[in-house]
Amino acid sequence: MRSLAMLLCLCAAPAVLAQTVIREPITEGERGKLDAFINGREILKISDFGSMQLDSVGPVEHFIFRKAVLLGGLDARFENFLVPNSARARELVASGAVCCSGAAQWHLYFQKDAERMFESDEVIGQGGYEKGLYTTKENLARLKLARAEDLRALRAVSSNTWVIDWGTLERLPFRALYSAPTRPQQFSMVKFGRADVTLQDFTANPGMSAEEQGVTLYPVPGVKIALLGTRHFFISRTHPDGPKIYEALQKGLRVMRQSGELRRILVDSGFINRHVRDWTLLNPQTGG
Incomplete structure (x- = not known):
């Protein structure tokens, strides 16, 4: 009787949604700097961006991508997937082998593969680079x-x-x-x-x-x-997790833009540099 009661309780319990694992294409250099910057910290709690590890746009954009996805409400875990360059990352996204580009890409590349990818809102706008x-x-x-x-x-x-x-x-x-x-x-x-x-x-x-x-x-x-040109994140249309990652990413980018955090990351990292x-x-x- 107790076994039956326990079984009924288990059946009635709400399903626990599995965490989404995002294999993120990244170069060796970007991985080293991004990992050193995050340094085991919770991404949603990081608010300081004046780091020597963020001395190029790649690590900066990878961090923006991860934080936006989490802010968009997706329970995600990110895994580094090493690629030699951004061209290889685009090929993997377009084919559906991975779900996302990780670092932002130029809009002109999206025009060549629009039927196979989603394109996020702008990360860096026209004249901003x-x-x-x-x-x-x-x-x-x-x-x-x-x-x-x-x-x-x-x-x-x-x-x-x-x-x-x-x-x-x-x-x-x-x-x-x-x-x-x-x-x-x-x-x-x-x-x-x-x-x-x-x-x-x-x-x-x-x-x-x-x-x-x-x-x-x-x-x-x-x-x-x-x-x-403008820069955007690319998400695979054919990868099983593509649509939900795209939805979370768009929500998170809107939150970051409205709060001013998106621009603050670009400014504090030195990418948008007051000195020049x-x-x-x-x-x-x-x-x-």
Whole structure:
């Protein structure tokens, strides 16, 4: 009789919803910085964003994605899924092999695969993405830039798979433009003199420095470059968890935007950098 009563109680108990496991495509460099920034803390309780670990847009966007999903009401656990670059992440999302992009992507990529993906609201709006020309501390003394014409003596390095960055640099009069697939490789080329500058995100670190694998670079003061386009998170339409993750993400992004937290993360991390507000834009026709 007791066994029957216990069985009836179990049947009557409300079902416990399983936690959603989100395998999030991320590069090795982004993973190291994101994990070091979170450092075991509860994501929803993190409110300080002036960290040396958030010195590029990748870790910043991954954190925004995770917090937005949780704020949107989804009980989720995030697992890092290593990929070599953002192009591979997009392929996995479009195929349904993973549910989301993790880091935001340029809208132009969504246009090519709209039937297979959802696109979130803007994370970074039009005209909101500015970068600096980063070089070694030793080079800062000799690199005096004030206008686009001054770039004619310089060699720049980026990745030709970063379509927006690469296209922006191609329209500027650099002496040479080299491609290296990863940020650490780009930093290394500048360090060893194979390139003079690399196009990188501004940071909140001392001197707005950025670091990769022991190489520290600094922005050439007084000048900046604008990237044209908007950035969004991509969610798979065919992955079983895609629709509910997309719904939670959109809710969370709205909460973060309305509370001002979305902008505060971008500002406090140095991505939107107050110190470069009056710097000369070398490509004003692109920046608008």
